[in-house]
Amino acid sequence: MTQKVLKVGDSAAVTISKDLLRAFHLKVGDRVQVEHDQKRGAIVVLPVRASKDEAEFSSWTKEFLDQYGPALKALAKK
Numbered sequence: 001m002t003q004k005v006l007k008v009g010d011s012a013a014v015t016i017s018k019d020l021l022r023a024f025h026l027k028v029g030d031r032v033q034v035e036h037d038q039k040r041g042a043i044v045v046l047p048v049r050a051s052k053d054e055a056e057f058s059s060w061t062k063e064f065l066d067q068y069g070p071a072l073k074a075l076a077k078k
Helices: 018-023 052-077
Strands: 005-008 011-014 032-037 042-047
Touching: none
Parallel strands: none
Antiparallel strands: 005 011, 032 042
């Protein structure tokens, strides 16, 4: 697959097809690691997976905010 390098502000970006996103279980906003493979003369893009602890904490935080978010917002306005 051939992609075009796009200008984004002072940086550059390459788009990732919907099929590749799906194949690697990625979504917009996910973190990836970009490396230079000197041996192959290639750019390598690797998904960054959250550790089990990070995923568990993230899940707990989401549940907490879903349950108590409205009350916290109401308190913040007082």
